Structure formats: C-alpha cells, structure tokens
Amino acid sequence: MAAPVDGGSWFPALAVGVSLLKCLFINAYRSTDFEVHRNWLAVTHSLPVSKWYYENTSEWTLDYPPLFAWFEFSLSQVAQHFDRNMLQVENLNYASPPTVLFQRLSVIFTDLVFIFAVRECCRCVQVQKGSQDVLSRPSFVLAALLLWNFGLLIVDHIHFQYNGFLFGFLLLSVAKHLQSQHLQGALLFAILLNLKHIYLYVAPAYGIYLLRSYCFTQDNKDGSVSWTSLSPLRLLGLCAIVTSVCALSFGPFIAMGQLPQVLSRLFPFKRGLCHAYWAPNIWALYNALDKVLAMLGVRLKLLEEAELPRASMTGGLVQEFQHAVLPSVSPPITLVCTLLSILPAVASIWRRPRGARGFLRCLLLCALGSFMFGWHVHEKAILLAILPLSILAVESREDAGIFLVLTTTGHYSLFPLVFTPAELPIKAALMLAFTVFSFAALRKLHSQGSLLHPLEILYLLGLVVVAIACEIVFPLSPWQQRLPFLPLLATSVYCSLGVCYSFLRLYVSLLRAEGKHKQL
Incomplete structure (x- = not known):
C-alpha cells in the first residue's frame, strides 16, 4: 500500500500555484511546435484514419505513434467549439486568439495526469519522522522539484509541447514499480510507448527489470537465475499486456497495410545526426572537434576551405551532414554506441536487481546513454x-x-529554445528560482554541508559566464551577423561537459554499489 503524502495540505497549493503560473504564459512566445500540433488536430479531425500518416500539405507531418494521433483527435472534438478554422488542413500557420487559448489550455489541462503521477511518486519516498519543517520533508521537496520543474515549464508552456502529460505516464509507471505493482507499471509504460516513441530510450531498463524481477520467481544460492524459476504465467501476462496495447494502437494501420508508412514517419533517419542545434551530448563535442580540426587544417594549409562541407549542422534542417575531418557518423554507429553505453546498466540489474530503485537507476542510465x-x-x-x-x-x-x-x-542547455528578448527575463528568473530552491532544499534535506565538490561548483559558475556572453554580450557584438550560431555552439559544448560528467558519476555510483555487494 502506498503511504499518504505527509502534510498533504501543501500539495494542492503547489499544484494550483504552478497551474496559475502556466496561465500567465498563454500569450508568450511559441515555437513551430505550436503549428505542428495545430496541424495534427486538423489532420486527425478532418481526414479519415487511412490518410493520417500520408497527409503532407504541411511540412509538419504526423510523426508520433497512433495513440498520440487519437489523443489529438480527442482534443479536436473540444477544439471545434473554440474555432473550427484551426481544424482545416489548408490553414497553415493559423493562430487566432481562440486557437492559441485552446492549445495553451489543453496543455495545462492534460498536465493533470502529471500532477496525479507526482502525488503517487511522493507517496513512495521515505518519510523523515519528527520533522516539522516542510523543507525537511522529502515528499514536499520532490513535489516542488517535479511540479515546478523549470525545463517542463518553458518547454511545454512557452515553447509548446505536451511533455507533462507524457511524463505523467512515465512517473506513474515508475511509482507503480516502486509500489511493487509491476503489471500496472508495465501497462502504463506500454501506453506511453504508443504515445511517443522517444521513450524507447528507457525500454531496455523496463524489459530486463520486468523479466528478471517479475517473471523469475526465485534466485539460486549464488545469486544467478535458472530458467526453471521462470514463471510462464507471469511472462504470458506481461506479453499479453504489451501485445494488446500495441495491437490496439497499430492494429488498424496494419489492417490497412500502412505499417511501413507509419514506421517511416516514426523513424526518419534522413534527418541527420543532430537536431536543430547541437543537443549537449557526445556528438556536440565530436562536431566541435571536427570544426576545430577543419579550421586548423585550413590555417596550416592542409585543407582547402572551398572543399570543406557547408556548415549546416546547427541549422535544424531535415538533412544529413558529412564531417570535414573526422569520420562521418551513421545511424548504425550511434545505435552500437548507445547499446554499449547502456549494456553495463542493464547487465547490472539482471545480475543483482536491487529492487525498484535499482531499476530506477538503470532507467536513468538508459535515458542518459541514449541522449x-x-x-x-x-x-x-x-x-x-x-x-x-x-x-x-x-x-x-x-x-x-x-x-x-x-x-x-x-x-541551461534549453535556453536557446526560447530566444526572444521579451522572454529572456522570464526564463532567467524561472531558472534562477528553481536552481536556488534545488540547492537550498536538497542541502537542508541532506543535513547541511555542500553537496558538490569545488570543481563542480566552479563548472556551474561557468554557466553564468556563458549565459552573460550568449544572452547579453553576443547580441550586441558585430559577430552576430558573421557567426550567428556561435552562442548555440558554445552552449551545447559547455553543457555537454556537465551532462557527460553526470553520466559518468551515475555509472561510478552503480559500480560502487556492485562493489559493496561483492564484499558482502
């Protein structure tokens, strides 16, 4: 049984407060994702199901799994009462005031799933007895970190997307596993995968954990498992859940012979190695190194500038890119690298599951390895x-x-998503508030003292320098016209170092836990 949220009177206040804050962003900057989802509303409302994954009047074609298409169809039934013109496929870039209001409110309303999931996660954390200070309560700190998460606020409610709704399914699934309700957790994750396929990133963690900790009913004395301890009924039940959800989602399109077309929309490998600007990952460092080597090659007259590929990796276009000096990277290479990066994590929970929190740690490593x-x-x-x-x-x-x-x-790596001057004070204030709360609350929760090493603090302070240079100094400099993508490059490369470091620290933590287990 899940425990009640201690001092639960504060939870509604946190949830209502953040919902009211989201309403203030209704008329803020919105990205092309606003038009993406308006077009999907129009496609699913105005066209028969057989044409959903073929419609290409807009460049923003439907490229989410079928359950999300039905989600858009459901929203369109309400949208028609706001402005029917938004549901016409040919009305490209349509953004009347009622359309903006509806789409913004739809994100806020569907965040109720996320709010419910956060409450369930708060029921799972350990409660510190005798603490009267709300900041000393893990459940309160967790609720604030999730409900008021800076990234979700700007990505969903300024930039525009439905991540809160989707993360609600993920967190609710995690909560069910923490409560040992494995079939419910598997069902929620299967639904999530058929809403947005990016969650394939963490599918290996779910698959191995459920097979090892749910389908195998007992271990041998040496900690290994044998196939005789596999429960066929549990395995069949798990497979039935996943198969049923996928059949419900993809079944109609398989029946129409459209599965290849749907999959081609879901996995457009011709879009290139990097998206929009360089996400802060290993390929950002790889791309930057390639550019540095190319520049050195030109200066040393080892390369001809005219022969170098056009600098288009940060343009956000749907295209493939060839590196200038280093070997170009293909989808199979990234797949191999990703699998190798998560292999130790999934192998660890197979050998020693260490409960649902071991699964959660594996999920994090799969998410970061894929990223x-x-x-x-x-x-x-x-x-x-x-x-x-x-x-x-x-x-x-x-x-x-x-x-x-x-x-x-x-x-901070999300800052370039909202690049308009009017929103600069908003994103700066929101991130500052969230960061200050995170540091103060976690420090108090873990008995005072710094949680970071001096070099970690120095690195994070460097983000302030990068922010001032990219957000204030660069726009006023003459370099803005000559090198328009320099701030994106600087942001991605600097943030890549922090993400890589966090990934390695999580692995060190995992290996340390394995070492302690062996000593025992």
Whole structure:
C-alpha cells in the first residue's frame, strides 16, 4: 500500500500555484511546435484514419505513434467549439486568439495526469519522522522539484509541447514499480510507448527489470537465475499486456497495410545526426572537434576551405551532414554506441536487481546513454533523465549532488529554445528560482554541508559566464551577423561537459554499489 503524502495540505497549493503560473504564459512566445500540433488536430479531425500518416500539405507531418494521433483527435472534438478554422488542413500557420487559448489550455489541462503521477511518486519516498519543517520533508521537496520543474515549464508552456502529460505516464509507471505493482507499471509504460516513441530510450531498463524481477520467481544460492524459476504465467501476462496495447494502437494501420508508412514517419533517419542545434551530448563535442580540426587544417594549409562541407549542422534542417575531418557518423554507429553505453546498466540489474530503485537507476542510465549517443537527439530529451533523478535526489546525498549538476546544466542547455528578448527575463528568473530552491532544499534535506565538490561548483559558475556572453554580450557584438550560431555552439559544448560528467558519476555510483555487494 502506498503511504499518504505527509502534510498533504501543501500539495494542492503547489499544484494550483504552478497551474496559475502556466496561465500567465498563454500569450508568450511559441515555437513551430505550436503549428505542428495545430496541424495534427486538423489532420486527425478532418481526414479519415487511412490518410493520417500520408497527409503532407504541411511540412509538419504526423510523426508520433497512433495513440498520440487519437489523443489529438480527442482534443479536436473540444477544439471545434473554440474555432473550427484551426481544424482545416489548408490553414497553415493559423493562430487566432481562440486557437492559441485552446492549445495553451489543453496543455495545462492534460498536465493533470502529471500532477496525479507526482502525488503517487511522493507517496513512495521515505518519510523523515519528527520533522516539522516542510523543507525537511522529502515528499514536499520532490513535489516542488517535479511540479515546478523549470525545463517542463518553458518547454511545454512557452515553447509548446505536451511533455507533462507524457511524463505523467512515465512517473506513474515508475511509482507503480516502486509500489511493487509491476503489471500496472508495465501497462502504463506500454501506453506511453504508443504515445511517443522517444521513450524507447528507457525500454531496455523496463524489459530486463520486468523479466528478471517479475517473471523469475526465485534466485539460486549464488545469486544467478535458472530458467526453471521462470514463471510462464507471469511472462504470458506481461506479453499479453504489451501485445494488446500495441495491437490496439497499430492494429488498424496494419489492417490497412500502412505499417511501413507509419514506421517511416516514426523513424526518419534522413534527418541527420543532430537536431536543430547541437543537443549537449557526445556528438556536440565530436562536431566541435571536427570544426576545430577543419579550421586548423585550413590555417596550416592542409585543407582547402572551398572543399570543406557547408556548415549546416546547427541549422535544424531535415538533412544529413558529412564531417570535414573526422569520420562521418551513421545511424548504425550511434545505435552500437548507445547499446554499449547502456549494456553495463542493464547487465547490472539482471545480475543483482536491487529492487525498484535499482531499476530506477538503470532507467536513468538508459535515458542518459541514449541522449549521449543517440541519432538526431532532441535537446528536450534531457528531461527524460532529470525528472526521474529527482526521486533519487531526495533520498540519497550522492544522487542529490549528481542531480544538481545535471539539472543546472541540462536546464541551461534549453535556453536557446526560447530566444526572444521579451522572454529572456522570464526564463532567467524561472531558472534562477528553481536552481536556488534545488540547492537550498536538497542541502537542508541532506543535513547541511555542500553537496558538490569545488570543481563542480566552479563548472556551474561557468554557466553564468556563458549565459552573460550568449544572452547579453553576443547580441550586441558585430559577430552576430558573421557567426550567428556561435552562442548555440558554445552552449551545447559547455553543457555537454556537465551532462557527460553526470553520466559518468551515475555509472561510478552503480559500480560502487556492485562493489559493496561483492564484499558482502
């Protein structure tokens, strides 16, 4: 049974407060994702199902799994009462005031799933008895870190997307596993995968954990498992859940012979290694090194500038890119790198599951490994690691330190998503408030003292220098016309160092836990 949220009167206040804050952003800057989802509303409302994944009047074609298409269809039934013109496929870039109001409110309303999931996660954290100070309560700190997460606020409610709704399913699934309700957790994750396929990043953690900890009913004396301890009924039940959800989602399109077309939309490998600008991962460092080597080659007259590939990696275009000096990277290479990066984590929970929190740590490493080495990674995918890590951060001092580095770095890497001058004070104030709260609350929660090493603090202070240079100095400099993507490059490369470091620290933590287990 899940425990009640201690001092639960504060939870509604946190949830209502952040919902009211979101309403203030209704008329703020919005990205092309606003038009993406308006077009999907129109496609699913105005066209028969057989044409959903073929419609290409807009360049923003439907490229999410079928359950999300049905989600858009459901929203369109309400949208028609706001402005029917938004549901016409040919009305490209349509953004009437009622349309803006509806789409903004739809994100806020569907965040109720996220709010419910946060409450369930708060029921799972360990409660410190006798503490009267609300900042000393792990459940309160966790609720604030999740509900008021800076990244979700600007990505969903300024930039525009439905990540809160989707992360609600992920966190609710994690909560069910923490409560040992494995079938419910598997069902929620299967639904999530059929809403947005980016969550394939963490599918290996789910698959191995459920097979090892749910389908195998007992271990041998040496800690290994034998196939005789496999429960066929549990395995069949698990497979039935996953198969049923996928059949419900893809079945109609398979029946129409459209599965290849749907998959081609879901996995457009011709989009290139990097998305929009360089997400802060290993490929950002690889691209930067390639550019430095190319510049040196030209200066040393080892390369001809006219022969170098055009600098288009940061343009956000749907295209492939060839590196100038280093070997070019293909999708199979990124897949191999990703699998190698997560292999130790999934092998660890197979050998020694260590319960649901061991699964959660594996999930984080799978999310970060995929972010670090994946093909065409979206910068917003860093939230897939930041949000679940919040749960471990309120329970472990070491994880709290990793959380502070990853969250501060990952959140700042999202700054270029909102680049309009009017929103600069908003994003700066929101990130400052969230960062100050994170440091203060986690420090108090873990008995005072710094949670970071001096070099970690120095690195994070460097983000202030990068922010001032990119947001204030560069726009006023003559370099703005000659080198327009320099701030993006600087942001991605600097933040990549913090993300790589956090990934390595999480692995060190995992290996240390394995070492302690062997000693015992």
